[in-house]
Amino acid sequence: MDRIEVSNLNRQFLFRLEDVGKPKAEVAAKRVLERVSGVNIVPHFCRIEDKEIKFYNDFTIIALGLDSIEARSYINAVACGFLEYDEDDNPREETIKPMVDGGTEGFKGHARVIMPGVTPCFECTIWLFPPQVKFPLCTLAETPRTAAHCIEYAHLIKWDEVHNGKAFDPDDPDHMKWVYNEAVKRADLFGIPGVTYSLTQGVVKNIIPAIASTNAVISAACALEALKIMSGCSKTLSNYLTYNGGEGLHTKVTEFVKDKDCLVCGPGVLIELDVSITLQKLIDQLEEDPKLLISKASIIHQGKNLYMQAPPVLEEMTRSNLSLPLYNLMGKVSKDVIHVSGMASKNDKKISCLRKLRVVFKGIDGVTDMDMAGGA
């Protein structure tokens, strides 16, 4: 969904100065198609969440060049959502949607292969990501010591005090200049050195330094893994590569292990329901369920939209299902998998999320075992 910016040009070699402002997807596709024959590239200028989930099932492999944990979490849930298990709780090979993921920061980077159901998925190893640095409010408000404290004071506290409801836009140079000037004022007041415009941008936008060489290394690693997965010509990375090129050169391969209770790539969160429960009741219950806490849930069963919160036309089409029993909507089977997408709370932020649910209807067929059905 991004457009090309000037600061991309030091490393994103498919873009030129005259492309600034245009959608990255479209320009990248065009440039590659100009030079490489026999390949088919279709650009989609949109957010990854804008695509229907079944869109992603069309692909053999998904390669990720994302820049946030939230985005990775989302696509990971999508890919793992296709995964089905057999009666012995083994993943069905034809439902495994491989992903290769990479990321860089300065001289550091990582590349990994995710085979849902086999290797750990993104969620299984979420603990790998340290929580983002947040300054305590009292430091910002009362005892600033560093330039970053002064900047965040201007950005997070002073802005709202003065701008009464107007949202701060990090891409608006006037907004950024205002924050910079306020940060300088505060720094002067406390005798703190070091506030520069560059630092202001870096702190407010959480700018990550990036260079062509590290990105070349990591993207090449991902491309190589994708080639090996698709051609079978060699064994693949198993399963996480970390790279650091600042102090000499260090690479390490770690074989992380899947979390068998993972909510995302595991067989699914078990939920026992009465046959009488309506779809509306289920949606309400999902908001309360401590294992899920999903609000504004949309429900999909076997690729069919049972209820969609958006867009308005789909909402209208599926609204009548809300009052019907879920059991009926699911074709009166005793147990099956449904997919739930909605909003979940994480660190005081609301993010898109997707979860697999193993629904078991109570009192049907006297079935009591917890095995998941792979389909009706």
Place this chain on the structure above:
Amino acid sequence: MTMAEPKTKYDRQLRIWGDQGQAALEKASICLLNCGPTGSETLKNLVLGGIGSITVIDGSKVELGDLGNNFMVDDSSIGQSKAKCVCAFLQELNDAVKAKFIEEFPETLIASNPSFFSQFTLVVATQDLDSGRTIGSAKMSSGLYLLQVNTSKRQAHNALMEDSMIKLDRICREANVMLVFARSYGLTGLVRISVKEHTVIESKPDHFLEDLRLNNPWPELRRFADSIDLNVTDPIAHKHTPYVVILVKMAEEWTKNHSGSLPSTREEKKEFKDLLKAKMIAMDEDNYKEAIEASFKVFGSKGISSELQQIINDSCAEVDSNSSDFWVMVAALKEFISNEGGGEAPLEGTIPDMTSSTELYVNLQTIYQAKAEADFLVIEKHVRNILKKIGRNPDSIKKSTVKSFCKNARKIKICRYRLIEDEYNNPFLPQLQKYLTDEDYSIAMGFYILLRAVDRFAANYNSFPGQFDGGMDEDISRLKTTAVGLLSDLGCNGSTLTEDLINEMCRFGAAELHAVAAFIGGIASQEVIKLITKQFVPMSATYIFNGIDHKSQLLTL
């Protein structure tokens, strides 16, 4: 086409190496030998970053097979000079870079015009294997899909063979031009730096203990700590006393009660931490929690690291009129450490953020900055005196350079690399044997041997093993013989490489995969950047890439 505003275009990299690093890149001139995929990818990253100038040397023409692995040539390039086409593409990426090409085979230039290379800051030397190929896939009898190279019956040429490499290495060494070798071969590859000596002041390590001197405070710091009462009654003030002050005071009290020594045994260290805990008057006193966590900084030994000790003991620290500025400053550092420094290097001067009132924190910062400045002035005097002694202008080293040296004194690094000839003719046998037998290194070492063996193979048989259809079995056995011969020449008698690895090397058929070339090119370009900016630390050994399981290794050879 107007140029992009450099400060904006380079913003994301300026945050790493700053204006000085960028200036060094923009002054540099790079010569690339052979612009196959590996060389092209290396140069691409440098051009994007704003390197001063590039000169591409390659005698070959673009062929159909090149379209399968070199992004810098396209349909319209076929039949034209590869150097010309690659240059044209690179120029598009950054019009601030001066791009030239010479349609000539590197071996010819190396043999006939060695002085040609003296004009460059750095040479990147890569292989370029016969490009009359297309890469397809075929099912082999074992049932595995393999990448097979279909080749024409052309000879293997353009490989930068052993002799040329050795000659080039000597030429560059003599002309004081830096050299980086980069090579891709199937799922393996290699990057090797060759420079006599590369010194780094701004090594910028990720993690390095701050220079707090909690176990050896100087008078001003002591006086400041004395002026603060830890037992202040106001609870706000109590929890905003910075941990540096807490630890300096507590350490002093301890030494008074323990005949001048700091905690050294496990029990003593625990006791010290307990004393800190006992001073907390509330659970939320972050400054005391920080003090407890940082208490290990009090227990550490005084003085300089063994690595720095080695540097000041190096024979190059005995300076004369030919010594570099770096070594003159090291000589000054050595004098400082044994005199005014009292065994310590100059104070770095910054302190990390810590829970504190603004006033105390800023005061503390000022004290550290003042001491750093004072140490710098002493070292500067030493530098000027040494310059005079060795017959140089005492002002010939800039103040800012000396300042940067002082700030980074504890982190300076030296990288020295053997000549290729030396590596080939005088191998460190025990090291080689260790690599060949160690589980973690044997595959990387095997690839290193085989990369040299395939060159010998090509010299004998005019093609690389597995390069042509048919004859795979014969190639495997010939490669094995060649590799065993090489091992024996190196003195590693009795060591063998696994059949698997030899088969694998033949399977590669000297193919240059774009993804592997891009990876190797990424690594090579990163090393070039570190060498030119003189920031961060270049790899100190030969990098052997393993694209099978990514367990690549650095081999000190």
